[in-house]
Amino acid sequence: MNVTLIQNAAFVVAWDAASQRHVYMRGADVAFSGGSILHVGPGFDASNMPGIEVVDGSGMMVMPGLVDIHSHLVHEPINKGYTDETGSAGLYNSNLYEYMPTMHGDDEVAPAQTTLAAAELLMSGVTTVVDMSIPHEHWQDIMVKSGLRAFIAPMFRSARWYTRNGHVVEYDWDEKAGIASMENALRLIDAARAHPCGRLDGMVVPAQIDTCTPELLQASHAEAARRGIGWQTHAAQSLPEFHEITRRHGLTPVQWLHKLGVLDKGSVVGHGIFVDDHPDTRWSTVRDLPILAETGATVAHCPTVFMRRGMALRNFGRYLRAGINMGIGTDTYPHNMIEEMRHVGYLARLMANSPHTVTTGQIFHAATVGGATALRRDDLGRIAVGAKADLVMVDMTHHLMRPSRDPVRSLVYAAADRAVHTVYVDGHRVVHRGEVSSLDYRAASAAVDEGQRRAEKLVPQRDLVAGRSASEMSPLSFDFV
Template structure:
């Protein structure tokens, strides 16, 4: 197998195994072979079949994104930027998102757009929380990305007839069948010829699944040794629904059923018993998350659009909660998401010291890897997978670069990402995706959105025109 050497990198974000942390290593080399890192350090004197000049390069581990919906979210661009249901605590989940759902024809272009954006922002491992769709595995493999598929299944669908009450239509047998199909699909993913696909159990939402479906899916995930993720504590509506049904907060209800542990992931985990929007008579939720080792997948952008946010990232971290980061909405730009993690945490805490760039970068690398039960991604170390991002440290947006990772997250963003390798294979070169036609997919998606919006009025409970649901920025003449 050929060996690739990144020689004389200006700076490597290397993994210090003895201290279990990332460190800056200047003027260093990195070699990989067969998708595995063989050397990280100075003065590499081994064989090199291909040499990459590392001068002016920041070399860092590929980012791990533990919560994303590529099949649907790109369709919402320009539509859901400024709307949330006032009668449903400003969430857009129940009234608006269902009416702009992608049709089958649009799904492949949604996926290609999302995965292109993710690769360009340094993501090499992704958790794809989607409903199963034709050609899913091959489409993900096409991207060259490492993907954890999370086929969602549920016992009920939610809907509203008036914009202020959420109702549920139950079909428990359908949920059980969908779960069986999901585990079958996960097995197929693990056997895929690409070698980069693996799986996660994903009952869709805590309020759309029966307790039996939750317990059965968790038991099966444990038996298979895979992670388990659920949307929970993601809306005020959901918080009240669960307390009404069970007398426990969403986090407490999951804990009461014995579902939380180190391979459990809570999608969002915002509305705890001490959140100002959902004050409860207990103060246990944060401790439960920390003590069980449960991961919270933090996705700030989609909630910030509605005036909603976690209280706060730094507080969760200090209490010992494992945190990961995801892109729950468009754009699927992980570096933008990390910037917002920092800013929202500091504004919510009214304290610039509540969190650090180190904490945030860890969440996007080793925190995500831990949630997936993996110690071979999210770090640059001998024996780890060769998931590597090369950042142009000489890019004008990176200047001055007193602290290059801060310059990347707070200033340059994806504009400075030059090359990306997954399993040692180059998937981005000079800021262009090599595996998919990003521009063509985006053009197709634009046409698909016209088709979707033409049907939206029929899907809406009040039959409102699209320009009334999502008023344009300026009046059309």
Template sequence: MTTTVIRNADWIVAHDGARHVYASGDVAFGGGALTHVGGAYAGAADVEIDGRGRMVMPGLVNVHSHPSSEAMNKGFLDELGSKGLYMSSLYEFMPLFRCDDEGREACVQVALSELLMSGVTTVVDLSVAWDGWLDTLAVSGLRAVAAPMHRSARWFTKNGHVVEYEWDEAAGRRAMDEALRVIDAANAHPSGRLSGMCAPSQIDTCSEELIRDNFDAAQERGVPFQIHAAQSVVEFHEITRRHGRTPLQWLDDLGVLKPGAIIGHGIFLNDHVGAHWPEARDFDLLRESGAAVAHCPTVFQRRGITLRTLGRYLRGGVPVGIGTDTYPHNMLEEMRNALTNSRVVSRNVYDVATSQVFDAVTTGGAAILGRSDIGRLSPGAKADLVLVDVAHPAMRPLREPLRSLIYVAAERAVRDVFVDGRQVVADGRALAFDLPAALDRLEAAQRRAEAAFRQLDYAGRSHEDASPFVYGRA
């Protein structure tokens, strides 16, 4: 077993068994696990890393991400929402700007590289299963949870203000069977870094049976369950129209709003200003259920939508993890947005603290995934760790290193990342993929998606009509 020691780190975000604490000194690891955190390490070392000018912190846990599609939407969805569908982009635009099979792997390589370079060491990948998926996750070096999305219906609009659903429950059942095969393969993967999650796509596109059976399958396999729910006004109205129940009430009726379940987004509770459904108690229902929420602020803030509020959920005891969902796949910026949005909506700087958000992306995210061996730096935990350059200009003047990192420097100060004791980012560069080449392939896929856009759009618009450039062409 090779032992690596980071010597004389200026700052260490260590874990004392109850909480994160600042320390300094040495961090040692070998065999994929941490053996020493803080103070002087007196044992033998095969590899030594100079920790001077560095902060060592636990790798970040991302509980909700879409690497196989979102990276290609850059420049298209940044300020685009459906005026007739409560400003969401889900129904009118996202189905039309598609990453083809040729571009998908490049899209994934770009997204996973971005995640690694922002300090993520564990990611939940919510994607429709594709050939080569698990191999690509394994090559990335990440600790990855494959969550194969599947559904009973697709959504679409013929006019930009009414969402319709095309149902094929047999196809949904076949997709679930395939998803379970992928989950079982991930759990058995020889890397030891992959696992699975049951992930029926959305509450409004999945039949009652598909949701229940997925939750039962997750319980049988001992894996988490995640579903997009309470994520849009359209969905809130659709579920109340069908069932006379809010999305969270309906999940509770199905018997799946309980520990082990993760609600993707969980924004539109009955008391949200966009819902106006006063005769329910969704927040109490959520906090009493033990179910968790995957909070992804960036994708929603672009459309003037946010959780109300992150601080309220955390004070209420709701387990909350953070996810990137969209581009940029930058967990540090996502943390900053989570903090800022909660304070703006509450009009209270004390609504949520930096420590609470850092906990959510480390020990909190780990707990949601059923792990106690990631998201912390303590002997025996996995050697998933990040080295931050505290001498970087964006980190200085340095008084409080996590605040400097989250509020200012972000990924620019991330230098090295290790997963299972193996280096996956060196000097700010993800090692698994040729990022410039992947970006070239992704841009080519984006041009193909632009060319196909008009044929897919109900109104026959071009991509430039739907999402105009910031300025017109000369």
């Protein structure tokens, strides 16, 4: 049996099963073999294991790998520098309908976008990701090569959205195409789950609540239940969507999903911001948060992309106190889970007008165990005997980690990915000294740069409002002289 021992770690963020929470250990060992953790605590006896690999843990914090339950690896890297400051004034500053459709990569750049985003995730301590993407030929191969524990989640829908004037969202419906797209997604998921690497799983994702028929939402949920896997959709993510669903059904997005019977412990609501008691919706009920809590559904919170538009979930601590399972995702660039955690904390406190609404421990729980709960995996997101050996070693000697009175706070609020030294997934080392060994992310970044230049040329054709150029839709920070 090949055993790896991280010996005498300065700190270990270990899981206490009795209290169901993370705890700090000092001077502890973590031993693992065959992808599973064998020992957590001081004094591991390696005297009868001549072939053991010993890793010096002094000066390191060992923590569980982060669980990202909402990400779009193939879509987002190309938006860097373009969608940072865009939003439709006539659509409550949402970026979804007028701006995002104008900047998307071609088939040639898809593998590079996936590669770049996967590397960013690994280098920020993510070991498990739900990748909600449009399928491309090399998707599964890149996920296998990366070393990530990946939940393949091909999106499908019954309609595409668009706007021709910047203040009205229209829908182009093709229900048969939606069903065919779901069937293809299920084939891809089944193939991923059968892959011999053992690190691939799947999630069923009807893309958005407003672009899917009730029948597609219910049928997809049934298919997820039949396979024993998770189900997720974007809902309550924009005010135009909120108003569209209330117009169609007289119910909020959360209430509509509940009426359809698709909210349960295997369901994830992507974003869940615009609920009935959010001050911007001014709806007549106060039922959405209780529904989410009662059904056991998870909310995937991704604050960064909404902060850019001046929008916010109100607030993370309030959702926790309502009894809702919360997970965290990297919905946008950069795919940096630690920075996303930082934004969770700062934004929650801002929205609550209080520093007491949420603790860093609660945020870390959401980024690990909360995500694992959403995936119905009690072997992820924790350092405990029998759990998967998905581990992150953080360099405590990094200047941004010091002072180190509370190392998780130092990581989240100061050092971020810069202090991530080593990452193991399923017992295999995939990041060492801050570098991903399995992916050429530098070459991928150059390819995405070139892909963005190609995409910029097509922006006037994709802008249905006024045929504007990329520089007109998203002016640069400074003029050229």
